[in-house]
Amino acid sequence: MIFFVELMLLVSFALPVWGQESWEKQWNQILEAAKKEGSVSVATSPDEVMREIAAKFKARFGIAVEHLAGRSTETIARVRRERAAGISSVDIFMSGIENMVWELYPEKFIDPLKPLLLLPEVTDGSKWKKRKVPFVDPEERFVVQPFSSVSEILFINTESVKREEVRSARDLLNPKWRGKISTDDPTVTGSGLTRASIFYSQLGEDFVKKLYLDQNPARSRDRRQYIDWLARGTYPICLSCREYDMRALLKEGFPLLEIFELSDIRTWVAPGPWSIALANKAPHANAAAVFANWMLSKEGLEIYSRGAGSVTVRNDIDESFLRREIIPRPGVNYFDTGDWKWTATGRVEAKDRLTKLLKVP
Numbered sequence: 001m002i003f004f005v006e007l008m009l010l011v012s013f014a015l016p017v018w019g020q021e022s023w024e025k026q027w028n029q030i031l032e033a034a035k036k037e038g039s040v041s042v043a044t045s046p047d048e049v050m051r052e053i054a055a056k057f058k059a060r061f062g063i064a065v066e067h068l069a070g071r072s073t074e075t076i077a078r079v080r081r082e083r084a085a086g087i088s089s090v091d092i093f094m095s096g097i098e099n100m101v102w103e104l105y106p107e108k109f110i111d112p113l114k115p116l117l118l119l120p121e122v123t124d125g126s127k128w129k130k131r132k133v134p135f136v137d138p139e140e141r142f143v144v145q146p147f148s149s150v151s152e153i154l155f156i157n158t159e160s161v162k163r164e165e166v167r168s169a170r171d172l173l174n175p176k177w178r179g180k181i182s183t184d185d186p187t188v189t190g191s192g193l194t195r196a197s198i199f200y201s202q203l204g205e206d207f208v209k210k211l212y213l214d215q216n217p218a219r220s221r222d223r224r225q226y227i228d229w230l231a232r233g234t235y236p237i238c239l240s241c242r243e244y245d246m247r248a249l250l251k252e253g254f255p256l257l258e259i260f261e262l263s264d265i266r267t268w269v270a271p272g273p274w275s276i277a278l279a280n281k282a283p284h285a286n287a288a289a290v291f292a293n294w295m296l297s298k299e300g301l302e303i304y305s306r307g308a309g310s311v312t313v314r315n316d317i318d319e320s321f322l323r324r325e326i327i328p329r330p331g332v333n334y335f336d337t338g339d340w341k342w343t344a345t346g347r348v349e350a351k352d353r354l355t356k357l358l359k360v361p
Contacts, residue, residue, distance in 0.1 A: 023118045027293075030118075033286035035062055040287035043068040043075045044094035044274055047244070049307025056303060057294060063287050071221070072099040073189050079109060079279075088281040091288035094274040094295075097136070098189055100143045101343040104277060111280040112141040116289040122296045129313045133296075136275065136340045143277045145338055146301055149311040149326045151270035152243060153262055158255040160236035168263040169203060173210050177237060181217035182226040184240035187355045191240045192219070194270075196358065197350035198337060202265050205353070212358050230256065243323075244273075244308050260325050269328055271338030273308050 034040075040057075044050065046069035054065035068075065072095045082089055093104055104110050117123050117133065125132040137143040156166060160180070165171060172181065184192030200208045211217070218235050220226050227245050229235040231254050243250075243258055250256055261267050276295060282288045294300045301312045311319065311327050319327055328334060336342070 023120065027118050030286050030289050031061065034284070034290045037063070037284040037287045039064040039066055040091045040284050040291045041066045041068055041089055042092045042094060042291065043070075043079075043090045043279075045069065045071070047273060047308060049304055052303055052307055053295075053300070056299075057291065060294065061290055063290065065291070071190065072096055076103050076109075083109075083281075088279070088283050090279040091282040091284050092291055092295075093277045093279055095277070096189075096194075097143075097145065097271050097275050097338045097340070097343055098194065098347065100137070100275050100277060101340060102189070102348070105137060105142060109280060110142055110277040111282075112139075113144060113276070113278045113292060114141040116278060116292050117296070118289075119293045119297060121298060122293055127298075127314055127316055129315045134313050136338065138340065143275050144296060145271045145275045146296060146312055146314070147271055147273065147305075147310045148269050148313050148328060148336075148338065149272070150260060150328055150334070151268050151272075151326075151337070152241075152258045152260055153265070153267075154259050155230055155238040155241040155246065156257050156259065157230055157233045157236035158257050160233050163257060163259070166237070166259060166262070169199065169265045170207070171262075172237065173207070173215065178215050179218075180235055181211075181215055181237040181239065182229050182235035183212070183217050183219055183238075184223070184226065185219045185221045186212055186358050188221070189351075190221070191242075193351060193354065194337060194347075195239050196354050197347045198268060198335065199265075200350040200354060201342075201346055202335070205357070208354065209357065242272075243326075244310075247309070258325075266333070266335040268335035268337050273304070273310055275338075 040063060042065055050067045054067060057063060057065050068090060076099060079090060093110065114135065121127055123133060128134060134145050135141060135143060136145045184190050186192040186196035196208060196212060199211065218229065223245060226238055227241055230238040230241055231249050246256055276292060278288055278292060298314060298316055301314055302317045305312050305317060306321060309322065311322060
């Protein structure tokens with residue numbers, strides 16, 4: 001770990017490029033130290049694809065992946081408690097952009113990731129759709145956002161709700177849907193608040209009040225619960241369900257439909273399932289460097305893309321296995337929910353207002 005920190009500081013502040021030594025030499029030194037560390041701790045959501053990621057990474061480098069699974073809000077609260085006690089247990093954060101913008105970056109829980117990126121297939125701008133490594137923080141050194149997919153607006157159970165009944169967002173305000181809608185809790189950081197913030201930004205406060213208060217939607221912080229509600233038809237409109245979670249149910253023939261476009265709201269692209277950053281005071285700093293490089297490589301991102309059904313911003317990954325609807329189309333003016341500035345300003349304004357407005361007594 002000492003070797004890694006000294007090397008990266010030298011590279012970061014003394015040299016205009018990755019270093020005078022060849023990248024291969026630096027990589028081999030870090031890889032050797034990482035194998036001695038033996039493991040890397042990755043904090044991210046409880047996605048099943050992490051099992052495949054861990055297995056492939058272990059097979060490739062002989063380094064175990066400890067998957068610290070949980071909601072980002074819970075993980076960050078844990079990190080705060082640990083830091084107060086002088087403990088560091090996380091090496092890599094793979095978290096939603098709002099957590100990066102609102103907490104991890106401003107609270108200085110992350111270190112620059114850029115000096116760690118050594119593999120040419122990661123650092124070569126030609127491998128990325130925007131011709132550069134997709135750093136999104138203001139300094140372009142801390143947070144990489146490797147995904148951008150057209151996001152579903154909602155799911156419906158077609159036994160109870162017909163597609164023609166939901167052609168616009170305002171159709172959700174129909175009194176017949178009162179008590180028939182579910183959402184991830186919109187008063188805490190997560191998909192529910194993200195969705196409510198988009199509605200607030202595009203359709204205004206009055207719409208949000210009518211949808212989230214007058215329509216009396218069921219709220220949950222358990223993804224499995226609102227998926228079950230949708231499948232059973234208990235709440236046949238779901239504002240927070242994801243295709244990844246619905247995949248098994250769709251294969252079993254459940255009458256579920258994903259809606260991407262509504263007439264009165266811009267379709268959006270989302271940076272999920274995660275953005276990636278290096279935890280500072282990482283207990284396995286060399287293993288973290290190896291993991292970050294591999295995760296952003298063609299192999300690492302393609303595994304995650306296939307498992308999560310998300311579109312990467314690499315341009316060398318076969319996208320034929322992805323659903324056509326989620327691949328951003330050239331020339332379309334999408335609402336970008338992963339934009340750092342909007343997340344730091346517009347979404348913060350919406351968040352502050354919504355957490356007060358939508359709080360249930």
